[in-house]
Amino acid sequence: MKDDIPFSTDTYSRVRWLPGSVVQQGALSVALSAALWGLFWIPLRFLDERGVSGVTAVALVMFAGIIPSVLVLVSAKRLYTLKSAYAWCIGSSLGLSIVLYFTGVIISDVIRVIFLFYLLPIWTTLAARVLYGEPVTKLRLLVIALALIGLWLLLGGGNTIPMPSNVGDWCGLLAGITWGVSLAVIRGKDGIDARAMVCTTTVGATAIAIVAAMVLSLSGNSELVSIANVASWGQVLIATLLFAVLLLFPVLMGQVWGAQRVAAPTAALLTMTEVLVATVSAYLLIGTELNTVSMIGAAIILIAVLIDVAVQYMQEETHPPT
Numbered sequence: 001m002k003d004d005i006p007f008s009t010d011t012y013s014r015v016r017w018l019p020g021s022v023v024q025q026g027a028l029s030v031a032l033s034a035a036l037w038g039l040f041w042i043p044l045r046f047l048d049e050r051g052v053s054g055v056t057a058v059a060l061v062m063f064a065g066i067i068p069s070v071l072v073l074v075s076a077k078r079l080y081t082l083k084s085a086y087a088w089c090i091g092s093s094l095g096l097s098i099v100l101y102f103t104g105v106i107i108s109d110v111i112r113v114i115f116l117f118y119l120l121p122i123w124t125t126l127a128a129r130v131l132y133g134e135p136v137t138k139l140r141l142l143v144i145a146l147a148l149i150g151l152w153l154l155l156g157g158g159n160t161i162p163m164p165s166n167v168g169d170w171c172g173l174l175a176g177i178t179w180g181v182s183l184a185v186i187r188g189k190d191g192i193d194a195r196a197m198v199c200t201t202t203v204g205a206t207a208i209a210i211v212a213a214m215v216l217s218l219s220g221n222s223e224l225v226s227i228a229n230v231a232s233w234g235q236v237l238i239a240t241l242l243f244a245v246l247l248l249f250p251v252l253m254g255q256v257w258g259a260q261r262v263a264a265p266t267a268a269l270l271t272m273t274e275v276l277v278a279t280v281s282a283y284l285l286i287g288t289e290l291n292t293v294s295m296i297g298a299a300i301i302l303i304a305v306l307i308d309v310a311v312q313y314m315q316e317e318t319h320p321p322t
Contacts, residue, residue, distance in 0.1 A: 026261025027309055030270040033254025036247060038277025042285070043243040044102075050239075051230035055216060058102045059209035060236075062095070062202050064244035065252070069199035072249075081196035086189055091200025092208075093182045094252075098201075099208045100175035103216075106224055108168020111155045115162045116172040118151050118272060123180030124264040131184055139311060140265060147269055147304035153297025154275060179271075184264040186256060194257040201252055266312050269305050276301060 018025045047057040073079045081087065104113040121144045128134040152161070164170045186197070213225040230236060259267045276298050283290040 022261050023312060026258040027266065027270060027312070029254045029258030030262060030267045031258075031273050031305075033251045033258065034271040034274040035277045036254070037251045037271075038274040038279075039281055040247065040251070041278060041282065043239070043247065046239060046243075047236065050232070050236055052227050052236055054106050054224040055099070055103055055209050055213045056225045056227055058099060059206055059213060060240050061243055061248060062098070062205040062209055064237075064240045065202035065248040066199065066206065067241065068245050068249040069195070069202050073193075073195050073199060076195065078193055078195060081193040082199060084192055084196060087192050087196040088200045088204075090182055090185055090189070090192070091197050091202075092204040093178050093185075094197070094201040094256075095204025095206075096208055097175045097179040097182065098205045099212050100171045100178065103212055104168040104171030104175060106168070107216075107221070108166055108172070112162040112165075112169055113172030114275065115151060115155055116164060116169055117176040117179075118275065119148070119173070120176040120180035120183075120271070121147060121265055121268040123177045124183050124268040127181045127184035128187070128264045132187075134263065134265075140308075143269065143304045143308045143311075144265070146307075147272060147301050150297045150300030150302075150304060151272065151275060154279060154294050154301065155297070157293050157297075180264070180268055183259050183267045186259045187262070187264045187267075189260075194253060194260060197256045198249065198252045201256075202248075263312060266308050269308050272301050272305065 015025055018028065020028065043061065044057050047053070047060070052060060070079075073081065101113070101117055104117070125134075125136055125140060125144065129136055162169075164173050186192075216222070216224050255267075255271075258270075262270070279288075279290060279294065279298070282288040
């Protein structure tokens with residue numbers, strides 16, 4: 001479809017206890033879940049301090065995430081939705097993105113990997129254009145450029161734009177591409193249960209993280225997957241399950257549920273709230289640097305996101321669902 005709003009929101013119902021229209025609720029869901037994702041460094045840091053580090057920690061948390069995902073499907077009597085091949089394809093793609101992202105962060109420069117990952121508005125825009133014929137407007141390009149400039153400043157700026165220079169950097173870039181394309185595909189598959197996609201994401205991420213841990217171990221990087229110094233497995237397992245229930249499952253559910261209701265490029269821009277929350281929370285909790293340049297970058301990202309959301313709102317008002 002070639003118009004400004006390629007999908008009707010008629011297939012979705014408003015959640016009565018949330019404010020706004022279907023699209024606005026989707027945008028709120030993506031933004032809030034991404035903000036929660038910005039706190040994900042806390043459980044990973046907790047596990048690292050107790051001897052479970054790197055990709056092993058990711059595999060453990062993702063495995064724990066399978067439990068609430070399955071229980072929710074069973075409770076809703078929607079377990080049969082796991083028969084969907086699309087759910088498994090999308091879940092595997094999202095799971096791959098998660099593992100690639102954290103692998104990149106672990107083995108390469110964190111700042112460079114985060115920047116390369118958050119090129120994802122570019123990939124969602126291209127994917128939405130190829131898959132659905134969504135127009136690539138000058139305003140869209142301006143908003144994306146503005147957001148990336150803000151991200152660059154938030155991460156400290158510098159004399160050069162970060163470019164892939166090693167395997168970890170490429171992991172970050174590929175993570176952004178797979179996540180961005182997945183967002184676009186999710187927008188087009190309104191008939192797939194979001195809960196099923198969350199479940200397949202946790203299963204896919206667990207399997208891929210185990211493979212990644214084996215590859216890292218065999219390639220001589222066993223320190224990145226070591227669990228030799230775990231003092232109390234009981235404490236680790238209980239904490240991991242709590243992380244999965246209170247953080248991981250709500251984040252993935254919010255991302256997938258929201259991404260079904262908003263344009264993919266908008267979802268990608270809203271996902272940048274993760275970086276804002278991660279930066280501010282690290283500053284408040286562990287005293288990382290947050291200078292004037294970083295704060296200017298954060299403000300620019302917020303302005304870009306608000307512009308895009310405002311445009312989506314005006315389009316929704318101009319082209320209401322029929």
